[in-house]
Amino acid sequence: DGGITQSPKYLFRKEGQNVTLSCEQNLNHDAMYWYRQDPGQGLRLIYYSQIVNDFQKGDIAEGYSVSREKKESFPLTVTSAQKNPTAFYLCASSRGQLNSPLHFGNGTRLTVT
């Protein structure tokens, strides 16, 4: 079955360390997205990519970086510059066309201490 795989499900890091979250899709979707979810808040867009080798900042890109070297993969790096990195991170993809729905992975819960 096609879908989006995020790994790992839980991730623990010490403050000051960079950490990379994996996101792989086999839906043949052009567009991919990273969201951050905090308790009591909606999803906030970190970065998105509509095509390979191109990506744009979302609403809260500071302290994060991404790459899109392959259509299937869109890894997110949480850098030490991110002041409050502990959160639930969701990766999504879509066909990129008008009104195309988002398909989500099951998320990675990052805890930084």
Next chain:
Amino acid sequence: AQSVTQLGSHVSVSEGALVLLRCNYSSSVPPYLFWYVQYPNQGLQLLLKYTTGATLVKGINGFEAEFKKSETSFHLTKPSAHMSDAAEYFCAVSLTGTASKLTFGTGTRLQVTL
């Protein structure tokens, strides 16, 4: 600019009772509206969407929503709640129809009791 407000962060209903989750939006142009559901420790799944045309939209799992322009609302309903409906529900709005411009509400957690 666009925004979306979900009234009630927690809603509790009895099994078999009507489910009503409220969503109001603010938009300067006709919006595209979505409802997503999130089960614990999982990603979001699309329930239904309104783009153009019929204002009553039917989705998966027996849910439906009605776009009311005069009230700037897109409330989600289900006639009879089931225990499996317990989850968090997110309303989202986009002015352009593109996911990169999607604004999510803060979510409503639905509890279903026996």
